[in-house]
Amino acid sequence: MRNGFVSERLAGEEDAMASVPDVSVVVPVHNEEESLPHLLKAISSTLIESHFSYEIICVDDGSTDGSVKLLKEKAQTRNDLKSIILRRNYGQTAAMAAGFYHARGKAIVTLDADLQNDPVDIPMLLAKLEEGYDLVNGWRKNRQDAALTRLLPSKIANWLIRRITSVNIHDYGCSLKAYRAELVADMNLYGELHRFLPALAYIEGARITEMPVRHHARRFGSSKYGLGRTFRVVMDLFTIAFMKKFLNRPMHVFGLWGLIFMVSGGAISIYLTWAKLALGQDIGDRPLLILAVLLLVTGVQLFCFGLLAELLMRTYHESQGRPIYRIREVVENKGRMSLK
Numbered sequence: 059m060r061n062g063f064v065s066e067r068l069a070g071e072e073d074a075m076a077s078v079p080d081v082s083v084v085v086p087v088h089n090e091e092e093s094l095p096h097l098l099k100a101i102s103s104t105l106i107e108s109h110f111s112y113e114i115i116c117v118d119d120g121s122t123d124g125s126v127k128l129l130k131e132k133a134q135t136r137n138d139l140k141s142i143i144l145r146r147n148y149g150q151t152a153a154m155a156a157g158f159y160h161a162r163g164k165a166i167v168t169l170d171a172d173l174q175n176d177p178v179d180i181p182m183l184l185a186k187l188e189e190g191y192d193l194v195n196g197w198r199k200n201r202q203d204a205a206l207t208r209l210l211p212s213k214i215a216n217w218l219i220r221r222i223t224s225v226n227i228h229d230y231g232c233s234l235k236a237y238r239a240e241l242v243a244d245m246n247l248y249g250e251l252h253r254f255l256p257a258l259a260y261i262e263g264a265r266i267t268e269m270p271v272r273h274h275a276r277r278f279g280s281s282k283y284g285l286g287r288t289f290r291v292v293m294d295l296f297t298i299a300f301m302k303k304f305l306n307r308p309m310h311v312f313g314l315w316g317l318i319f320m321v322s323g324g325a326i327s328i329y330l331t332w333a334k335l336a337l338g339q340d341i342g343d344r345p346l347l348i349l350a351v352l353l354l355v356t357g358v359q360l361f362c363f364g365l366l367a368e369l370l371m372r373t374y375h376e377s378q379g380r381p382i383y384r385i386r387e388v389v390e391n392k393g394r395m396s397l398k
Contacts, residue, residue, distance in 0.1 A: 079111045081184060082163030082239075083177075086153035087116050090171040091124040092278035094132075100177040102138060108181040114139045116171070117157045120147025151252040158242045166237045174202070175234040176272040183236035183269060192241045192264035195227050195256055196234035196271035222299045223257040227268055230256065234271050254298045261301055308371060312364030316357045323353030 083101055087094065098114065105112040116139065118126050129141035142156050154168060165184055169175040179196065186194045201212075212231055219230050230253055237259075245258050256266050300311075327350045333339045341347050 077111065079113045079163045081105065081110055081112045081165045081167055081180070082157075082161035083112060083114045083180070084154060084157030084161060084166060084168045085114065085116045085171050086119055086150050086157065086168075086233075087121060087125050087129065087171045088119045088147065088150075088153075089121045089123045089125060090278070091121075091128055093171060093173045094125060094128055097171055097173055097177070098132065098136075098139065100173075101180070104177045104180055110181070110184070112138060113161070113163060115142065115157045115160055116140070117142045117144065117153040119144050119150065119153040151247050154252045155247040158247075161239065161242070164239055166239055166242050168233055168235050168237075170233045173277055174274050175232075176274060179234060179269075179271040180236070183234070183271075186267065186269055187236050187238065190265060191267050192238045193256060193259045193266045194236040195229065195266065195268040196232040197227075197229045197268045198232050198273040199228075199270040201229075201273050202275040219254070219257070219295060222295060223254070223260065225257050225260045225266065227256045227266070229268070230254065232271070251294055251298070254294060257298045258301075308367030309364040312360050312367060316360030316362075316364060319353045319357030319360060321357075323350045323355075323357055326350035326353065 083105075085097065085101075090097075094116070098116075101114055102112075116129050118129055118141065126143055129139075129143070133139050133141035140160060142160060144153065144156065157168070158166065165187055167180050167183065169177065169180075175196070183194045183196065212229075216228060216230050220226055235255065237255075241259055241262065241264050244262050245255070247255075247258075251258065259266055326346060330341045330344070330347055330350060334341050
């Protein structure tokens, strides 16, 4: 590979496709029959002109139009295209996970199939990746979407995600991103977590940056996104926030609050016992007694949750052989450096 991801133009197309490609372009597809031919042509022409060896992986996520038929036909006639057809509509996160699993490239680029992301920006993202970053996030600075239903909710969501995750990215919703393949291999996707890939990458210790990219108005079909996804996004955001702080130490949050509740409940119980025995006061109908019992029971439960979470985390890491650390590089005393 020349200059990181840019390689020498290989003699024949078959040889280029047989070797490990410089980049795998992963495209989740859902009812995009009209835009797919234009998208495939734009991706291939851009990467060929930029002297990249490449593969395109289109993952159909339960399309009901002619997308599946088109992808099958194209995959049978093109050496650079792999079409993955899911059994039903699982959602964009599952489609991206399937694409990541089948990608062979040294770098992975994702973008939407609706032509709003421009493949012309792919070489620019890869060039930025070569500067030492693990993830380059696209930023739709001049976004061509409806102001009330798309732009305003997106700005609010991006502000909230930045505050909670501490990852200063302007546009989490932009699908146009470039990754190092080894980074993607460390991330497991589920729920709606494709929106939070920069935050997941940050948890893995990745170096992240963003670049302004082109954004076009939709030419074909209608948007698949709506306000109905807000609840799922918020729930996944809480998951990311917890993983960021307590993935390897859940007892620190559950145990701490459990201890605070138990100490508070115990202190109130001691006071009530003193009031009953020393002062002869009737405590049976006092709300403070109910509060003491509630605090003690809740504290014990939280403490037990913390212990169970610790056991689950041990199982999670040991069953998958996942260490609790990530190595960026190993430098040996002979001056030889091996990347991990």
